[in-house]
Amino acid sequence: xxxxxxxxxxxxxxxxxxxxxxxxxxxxxxxxxxxxxxxxxxxxxxxxxxxxxxxxxxxxxxxxxxxxxxxxxxxxxxxxxxxxxxxxxxxxxxxxxxxxxxxxxxxxxxxxxxxxxxxxxxxxxxxxxxxxxxxxxxxxxxxxxxxxxxxxxxxxxxxxxxxxxxxxxxxxxxxxxxxxxxxxxxxxxxxxxxxxxxxxxxxxxxxx
Numbered sequence: 370x371x372x373x374x375x376x377x378x379x380x381x382x383x384x385x386x387x388x389x390x391x392x393x394x395x396x397x398x399x400x401x402x403x404x405x406x407x408x409x410x411x412x413x414x415x416x417x418x419x420x421x422x423x424x425x426x427x428x429x430x431x432x433x434x435x436x437x438x439x440x441x442x443x444x445x446x447x448x449x450x451x452x453x454x455x456x457x458x459x460x461x462x463x464x465x466x467x468x469x470x471x472x473x474x475x476x477x478x479x480x481x482x483x484x485x486x487x488x489x490x491x492x493x494x495x496x497x498x499x500x501x502x503x504x505x506x507x508x509x510x511x512x513x514x515x516x517x518x519x520x521x522x523x524x525x526x527x528x529x530x531x532x533x534x535x536x537x538x539x540x541x542x543x544x545x546x547x548x549x550x551x552x553x554x555x556x557x558x559x560x561x562x563x564x565x566x567x568x569x570x571x572x573x574x575x576x577x
Contacts, residue, residue, distance in 0.1 A: 385523035385577045389516040394472040396445040396460060398479065405447070405457035406480055413547055414489040421480045424525050425543050426491040427518055427532045428484045429567065430461065431498045431558045437466040440497060444474060450482070453551070457482060461493035463517060469509035471517050484535055485554045486544040492521055501534075501563035515570055523577035529568050534559025 406419035432440045444460040460481040464472045475481050483493030496504045496514055504510055518532055533541055535556045546552045559567075 469513035534564040
C-alpha cells in the first residue's frame with residue numbers, strides 16, 4: 370500500500386462513518402423550556418444545567434404512533450406529560466420515520482426528557498411505530514436507525530454495549546435517579562432480545 374493510501378485510510382478511520390442525511394425539524398425550545406429542563410435536571414440528577422455534555426448512552430425507543438407528524442405534535446408543546454406530570458414536555462433528539470427519513474428535533478447539546486434516570490447523559494432516538502418487531506421488520510427504517518446510531522456512537526466514542534433500548538435503562542451503569550418513586554421506572558420499548566439484534570447489526574458495520 371502506498372504512503373498516500375495509508376494516510377487516507379488512517380484519516381478515514383479517525384473521521385469515523387459519514388453523517389447520514391438528517392432533516393432539521395426543531396421543536397420549540399425557548400428559554401422557558403430550557404429553564405424547566407435545568408429545574409428537572411437539578412431535581413432528578415443534582416445538576417444545575419440543561420446541557421448534554423459528553424453523552425455516554427444512546428437509547429432507542431418506538432413512538433407508539435404511526436406517523437412522524439403525530440410524534441412531532443406530541444413533543445412540540447411544552448406541557449406536562451400525561452404519565453409523570455412533569456415539565457418540560459417530553460422529547461427526543463431524533464425521530465426516524467417509517468421510510469427511513471431521519472429528523473432532528475433537538476440539538477445534541479441539550480438534554481431531552483426521554484428516559485427516566487438517563488436524560489442527563491443519553492441521546493434519545495425515537496422510531497415511528499408501535500412495536501420492536503415492526504421497526505426491525507422495516508429495512509429502510511432499521512437501516513437508518515443503524516446508520517444514525519453508528520454515526521453518533523462513533524462521534525461520542527460510545528461503546529456498543531451502551532447503545533440500549535428504553536426497557537434496558539435500569540441496567541445501565543449510568544442510570545441515576547434522585548426521586549425514589551421513579552428509581553424503577555422504565556418502559557417496554559426495545560427489550561433486550563431485540564436490542565441484541567440491533568447491537569449485532571452494529572458490530573457487523575465495523576468499528577469507528
